[in-house]
Structure formats: C-alpha cells, structure tokens
Amino acid sequence: MNDDELMGLLEGARAGEAEALTALCARYYPKVLKYMRYRVAADLAEDLTSEVFVRVLKNLNQQHGSFPAWLFRIAERVVVDHRRAAGAKKRTVMKTMTDQHEHQAEDRTDVAETVAAKIDLEQAIGELSDDQRQLVTLKFIEGLGNDDVSAIMDRSPGAIRVLQFRALSALRDLLIGKEVRYGT
Template structure:
C-alpha cells in the first residue's frame, strides 16, 4: 500500500487492475469531494467521478510524470474538464444545494471553533454558492485540497497570477456574503 504513485501508475498502464484499484482508493475521496462540492446532488457527483476514473484507466498510458505535476493533479484536471463540459452542455447552475452535507472536521479545541461559532456551516454553503463555478474550483483546490497556485493553474489552464487573483476575489466575495448574512441575522 506504500507504493508510489509512479509505480502504481506504471503497473496500471500495463492493465494491472489491482494497481489501479489502489490509486482509486487513494484518490477517490479528494476527487469526489471536489466534484460533489460543485454539483447539486450525489448522483451527478457519482456519475462524474466514475467518468473521471474510467477515463483515467483508459488513458493512463498517456500520463507522464515529466509533463504532469502529479497523478492527483492529472485527475483533478480531468474532473475540472468534466465539470466544465457539463456546465456548457446543460447550462446547469453548478451549485451546492441545501442538502449538501458539509461539516467541519476540526476538533473543538482548534481556534476555528471561534470562527465557526460565528460562521455557521450553512452560511459557508451560501457563501460558496455565490461564487462562479471557476472561482469555486479555485477555492476548493487551493484551500480544501491544499494545492499550490501553480498546480491549480495547471489544472484549470490559467496562469499562476490569474489563480491568485481569482482566489482573493473569491474570498472577498465570500467575506461580503458572510457579513451580509451576519447582518441579516442580527437584524432578524
């Protein structure tokens, strides 16, 4: 289970399903989360995620460690492209619905609890909802997945600087939405 990505990818490229299964177990959660937080329901998220891994299996011979930053970045790029195609085809408002299950996994001793006490999860959902699909993608990749601005740029096809600009604009938009939400709550 400690095999490197490169080793597993090389085996999977030789049609080793066990190796690909290990890659799946290793990266499913991140891909699914990235997709799930950009579509409105679980079924769509499963469809897109399954398509991502299926395409990865079919095209794994083309994965090149020299040209691709990492295997997970490669998967994220396919997921991003699938979401973009879906948005263009269906003109779907890719958004989080109220039933999207989100929670904080930090312990109560963490300082975020103080923030969380003021910013509820629902407010955070609403704040994410106001973002454009691309902004949301950047926010998720940068702050949830912990990728660098360069890696995110590779995934979404933007320059590093453009990614930084997008992330700050997204955070500013979310901050305003949260302030409005708090003011509304205070008035209410």
C-alpha cells in the same frame, strides 16, 4: 503517499497491474467525489466521478506532470461536458453535512452554531463565480497547491493568486453580509 510511491503506482497502473489501479482509485476516488459534490448536484456526483476514472484509465498512458492536477483537470472536463450535454446553466447544489456535527458535539447550542456557520459558508461558496468556486474547492477543500490549481484551471500562477484574493474577498463580504442580516 509520497511522490515515489505515486510514481510506482502510476507505472504499475500503466502496465495493467490490477493492484496498482485499485490503489490509485482507492486513494483518489474519495477526493474526486468530494470535488464533484461541490460542482454538481449530489445525485450526479457518483456517476460523474465514475466517468472521471473511466477517462483516467483510457488515457493513463498520456498522463505527464502532476497526477493530481491531471486528474482534477479531467474531473473539470467531465463537469463541463455534463453541463453541455444537459444544456443546463452552470449551477451548483451545495450539500450540507449537519448529521456529522450533530453526533460529534455535546452541546446542542454549539451544534446549531456550527451547522449554521457551515451552511452559511457553503451558501456563500455557492454564490461565488464558477471560477472562484472551483478555486476555493481545489485549494481549500481538496488542499491542492497553486501549481496544481494553475494547471487544472489552465491559468498562470499569478492569475490564480489574483483569483484567490478576489474569491476570499468575495467570501468575506458575503459572510459579513450574513452577519449584518442576522445580527450576529
């Protein structure tokens, strides 16, 4: 979807057009759900994603700038609000996706190695600080650019670059540590 199409959908959604609202939700719901699955327990992800879109609909007339940045900023606020309300410590439960790989690969050894690597990566991401985990999720899983990540995380682009460097260095160290422990 290009910028002109997105602007048209936003204008239609602000005017209350059901088709535009449906198209926006269809386009962004899976992305927000995926983001939520990396930020909260799997059983909460759908509920919190729905809450994000309730807030989007209530506040759509106040949106300006990049829509994806605004949307994911709301998603992060929903996560923070949930954690505050629950009184829980910041934690993330990473979902493994072994079933997808088992059906796609022909060689069981390759499947096992792929699944193990994915699990190792998800566990390593789970060991990052909350800010580093959020950056990795937004930038590398959701594919957002530095400007959008900067807006979502309310940090300067320079601070995002530094955080990215530190997050990737930490991931590298965590994954190298796993190789040393398992002798791979």
